[in-house]
Amino acid sequence: MNLSKKSTAVLSAVVGAAVLATSALADALIGSGYYSLKQAIKTTSATLINETDNFTVSGKIVMKVDGKEIFVSEGTMKYDIAGGQYVEESTTTEMDETSESYIYNGPDLYIHKDSRGNNYATTRVKGSEEKLIEDFFQREDVQDAEKIVDAFVGSMQDLIQTDENDGKKLYIGNLTDTSVPPLVNALSSFFLKYAALSEYTAENYGVPHPKANIYVQDVSGKAVENSGGILESLILSAAFVGDDKDGNSHTYSVEISANVTSINATAVEPISTEGLKIQAAAENRLSLGKKYEGLYKSEVVGETADGFVKLGEQFFEITSVDGATVTGRYYEIYNPEYLTGDGKSFTFTTIQNHDDWNRISFEYADENGDSKKGEFFYYDAANIQLHLYAQNNAYGRADQIVRTFSDSNFARVFE
Amino acid sequence: MNKLKAVYLNEVYKISKKKKITVAAVLSVVAVAVAAVAVYLVNNFSGIRVTGSSELSILVLQVMSYTLIPLFVTFVAVDMFGGEFSDVTMKITLTAPATRLKIYLGKILAIASFIAANLLAIMVLSLIASFFVGIGMPNVVRIFFAYVLAFFPLLIYAMTVVLISNLIRGTTGAFMVSILVFLLFIGAGILFPQIKSFLFTASFDWYRLVLGSFINVGKLLRVFMILAGYAVMLFGCGFYLFEKRDL
Numbered sequence: 001m002n003l004s005k006k007s008t009a010v011l012s013a014v015v016g017a018a019v020l021a022t023s024a025l026a027d028a029l030i031g032s033g034y035y036s037l038k039q040a041i042k043t044t045s046a047t048l049i050n051e052t053d054n055f056t057v058s059g060k061i062v063m064k065v066d067g068k069e070i071f072v073s074e075g076t077m078k079y080d081i082a083g084g085q086y087v088e089e090s091t092t093t094e095m096d097e098t099s100e101s102y103i104y105n106g107p108d109l110y111i112h113k114d115s116r117g118n119n120y121a122t123t124r125v126k127g128s129e130e131k132l133i134e135d136f137f138q139r140e141d142v143q144d145a146e147k148i149v150d151a152f153v154g155s156m157q158d159l160i161q162t163d164e165n166d167g168k169k170l171y172i173g174n175l176t177d178t179s180v181p182p183l184v185n186a187l188s189s190f191f192l193k194y195a196a197l198s199e200y201t202a203e204n205y206g207v208p209h210p211k212a213n214i215y216v217q218d219v220s221g222k223a224v225e226n227s228g229g230i231l232e233s234l235i236l237s238a239a240f241v242g243d244d245k246d247g248n249s250h251t252y253s254v255e256i257s258a259n260v261t262s263i264n265a266t267a268v269e270p271i272s273t274e275g276l277k278i279q280a281a282a283e284n285r286l287s288l289g290k291k292y293e294g295l296y297k298s299e300v301v302g303e304t305a306d307g308f309v310k311l312g313e314q315f316f317e318i319t320s321v322d323g324a325t326v327t328g329r330y331y332e333i334y335n336p337e338y339l340t341g342d343g344k345s346f347t348f349t350t351i352q353n354h355d356d357w358n359r360i361s362f363e364y365a366d367e368n369g370d371s372k373k374g375e376f377f378y379y380d381a382a383n384i385q386l387h388l389y390a391q392n393n394a395y396g397r398a399d400q401i402v403r404t405f406s407d408s409n410f411a412r413v414f415e
Numbered sequence: 416m417n418k419l420k421a422v423y424l425n426e427v428y429k430i431s432k433k434k435k436i437t438v439a440a441v442l443s444v445v446a447v448a449v450a451a452v453a454v455y456l457v458n459n460f461s462g463i464r465v466t467g468s469s470e471l472s473i474l475v476l477q478v479m480s481y482t483l484i485p486l487f488v489t490f491v492a493v494d495m496f497g498g499e500f501s502d503v504t505m506k507i508t509l510t511a512p513a514t515r516l517k518i519y520l521g522k523i524l525a526i527a528s529f530i531a532a533n534l535l536a537i538m539v540l541s542l543i544a545s546f547f548v549g550i551g552m553p554n555v556v557r558i559f560f561a562y563v564l565a566f567f568p569l570l571i572y573a574m575t576v577v578l579i580s581n582l583i584r585g586t587t588g589a590f591m592v593s594i595l596v597f598l599l600f601i602g603a604g605i606l607f608p609q610i611k612s613f614l615f616t617a618s619f620d621w622y623r624l625v626l627g628s629f630i631n632v633g634k635l636l637r638v639f640m641i642l643a644g645y646a647v648m649l650f651g652c653g654f655y656l657f658e659k660r661d662l
Contacts, residue, residue: 005516009655016648020613023640027612030637151605158634159627172629178554179627182465182474189463212462242462 034157037171037223038146042137044231044260049135053082054266059258065207066250070094075101080268083107084132087268095205104270105132111270156181160221169225180216189214192240197252208250210242217241217251234258288352288360288378290321296384296410302338303405311338316376316386316410324351326360330386348374364388382412418513422521423528425511430491430529439487443537446483450475451544458548471548472541472558473626476534480565480619481601484533488573489593491529495522496580497589500660519657523650526573531566538562561622567642571615572597574649581656612637615645 048055060074075090085106092099102113136142150157160173177185193210202209217239224233239253295317302311312334320327327350332343350362361375377385385408430436454465454474465474499505508518538558545553575596580589600616611617618638624631 005658006655009651009658011651013648013651013655016644016646016651018644020641020644020648023637023644024612027634027637027641028609030633032634150608156623158624158631159629161629161631174628176626176628178470178473178557179623181623182477186457186463186465190461193462210462213458213464214462215464 032157033160033162033171033173034153036162036169037160040169040171040223040225040229040231043229045135045137047228047230048079048260048263049081049133053264054078054080054262054268055260055264056262056266057258057260059256062255064251064253064255065205068207070205070207078262078266078268079133080266081132083268085268085270086132087270102271106268106270109270109273111273152184156184167227171221171223171225173219173221175216175219177215177217180219185216188216188238189240189242192252193242196254208244208248210240210250210252211245212243212247213249214240214242230260230263232260288318288321288326288358292378292382293318293321294382295413296386297413298386298407298410300332300406309335309338311335312343314386314406314410315413316384318384326350326352326362328362330364330388384410384412386410418511419517419521419524422511422513422518423524425508426495426522426525427528430495430525433491433494435487435490435494436529439483439490439533440536442483443479443533444540446479447475447537447540447544450478450541451548455548470553470558470626471545472538472553473561475537475541476562476565476622477620479537480569484530484537484569485572485597486594487533488526488530488569489576489590489597492526492573492576493580493586493589493593495526496577496657497583497586500580500584501586515658516654519654523574523577523653526577527566527570530569530573534562534566534569557626560625564622564625565619567639568615568618568621571642571645571649574646574653575615578649578653578656581653581660612641615642618642 056076056078058074058076061071062069063071071092071094073090073092073094075088078087080086083106085104088101088103090101092101100113102111104111137146156175156179159175159179160171163170163172193214197205197207197210199209219236219238221234221236223231223235226232235255235257237253237255239251241249241251243249295315298314298316300311300314302309312332314330314332316328316330318326318328327348329345329347331345334343344367346364346366348362348364350360352360358379359375359377361373363371363373366372372388374386374388376387379385387408451471454471457463457465496505499508509515511518513521542553542555542558576589576593579593579596580586583589583592597616600614604611604614604617618641621635621638624635624638
């Protein structure tokens with residue numbers, strides 16, 4: 001059978017398209033180890049948080065310089081999702097000093113052991129509204145960051161290989177100095193030199209500071225996914241090479257490992273509080289208590305050609321805290337020598353939200369009757385930080401005033 | 416075969432006489448020099464080796480394969496088809512004692528030679544620059560394989576430009592559409608990663624697959640088949656349009 005040139009061209013185009021479509025489809029279906037691993041991490045997070053009653057996560061971080069350990073931290077976190085409690089125990093060794101930390105967080109009890117002082121501070125809390133643990137991958141900012149990371153990873157995603165054995169899926173990845181993209185290499189080397197092992201930190205640890213010729217020597221990782229789609233173990237390691245100020249080459253490495261164990265077989269029990277000082281929380285450890293009722297003041301200062309003068313005062317008063325309901329007022333008093341006009345004043349009533357920690361938001365009506373938003377933060381030393389949005393400058397300026405200073409920090413008035 | 420060789424040599428000679436080739440050569444030297452100086456300065460001032468242990472050549476390839484090489488491939492491919500149709504010199508080419516298939520094939524081979532020569536020049540220049548920058552002994556074998564792999568997706572892009580040049584009359588239009596297609600393919604790969612396997616631009620850095628300690632042979636084969644499918648399809652479509660095009 002003789003085909004014309006045009007028929008041959010069309011036939012080759014069809015055959016080419018078929019080869020392309022088949023191969024591309026196969027490639028898309030097989031996917032990359034990177035996407036499988038990413039999906040396994042998401043599945044692990046969602047399953048542990050939403051579909052299990054309890055589980056244990058243990059982890060370890062080791063930093064080494066030329067093979068010598070300079071920082072080791074290992075810990076175990078036991079989560080009881082159904083019971084709304086967790087226990088976190090960790091041991092950290094740095095600069096040959098070892099410290100331990102213990103935290104228990106339950107619906108009615110919070111126990112904390114200071115990592116340095118060996119003192120337990122325990123507090124009874126009333127029905128905390130905190131969520132024990134949240135699915136990190138459901139957050140909008142994380143989802144956006146994921147897209148950026150996907151684009152950043154690029155062809156490196158194909159360097160993660162997968163293997164299956166005994167119903168478990170194994171992920172292995174290894175990047176050598178030649179396969180690390182320049183941008184990743186530059187950013188991580190920069191992080192090592194100026195953050196992780198800065199000159200100050202290196203001196204504290206008594207190790208040589210990486211000064212020149214820094215690059216990523218090796219990055220490797222291994223993860224195991226069980227038949228239920230949960231990543232039960234993860235090991236990551238990275239090694240950098242750099243020269244110190246004398247030109248001697250050193251190897252800086254970090255190893256991270258994590259394991260998920262005892263799924264639906266973890267018991268969370270707080271340590272005995274016998275002999276410990278129990279500090280009772282007045283209402284809820286996250287809420288604004290009645291002790292914050294009172295007057296707070298901030299001074300307004302003006303700069304003249306000769307110096308500084310007091311122009312007036314801003315007052316913020318929390319008039320009552322009744323459970324979740326907070327009422328208060330704000331007003332200003334001017335020094336008539338410098339300022340004219342009425343100062344701003346308003347009252348507000350709001351409901352505090354326990355999830356906002358030490359922040360209270362409120363709405364108030366300005367001098368025109370328009371609704372404006374404001375918020376204040378309350379701190380341990382009876383201080384308030386007040387932010388009024390769309391604030392107008394209520395302090396008209398006298399001619400001799402060059403600049404006016406007022407800030408958002410209000411101190412408690414005790415007299 | 417002799418006729419194909421004659422057509423090919425003729426096309427290579429025509430390419431070598433274009434001023435754009437001189438510009439491409441000069442810009443390639445400048446790009447390698449700029450990369451070498453930048454790597455040297457960053458290492459000297461901040462102590463960070465941008466290129467890792469030794470591979471300045473890979474850094475240069477990464478930049479050039481997405482910028483200057485596709486740009487000059489577009490110039491050359493558009494000139495060889497759209498340009499010759501516009502200034503009617505295609506008529507002289509077609510009077511040669513060779514079939515249109517041989518002429519078409521000869522032109523594609525000439526463009527392929529241009530890409531290969533461009534990559535070879537950049538590789539040699541960057542290897543030489545590596546010694547001056549003083550970042551150690553480069554892994555020449557690995558770099559050579561990376562440059563060989565980088566050739567294939569660039570050839571597919573050249574064949575896409577040839578197809579566009581046979582579809583659109585006028586060199587400016589063909590040039591603009593080619594660049595637009597290139598950018599659209601790259602953008603689609605970033606925005607819709609699930610369709611990346613279907614885009615030849617996603618394989619522009621597939622040479623990275625041979626740079627790690629683990630070589631994903633399966634992935635290499637799949638990408639090769641995708642590029643082969645593209646090559647056969649684009650050759651068929653391009654020749655069909657070239658064959659039926661009137662002068």
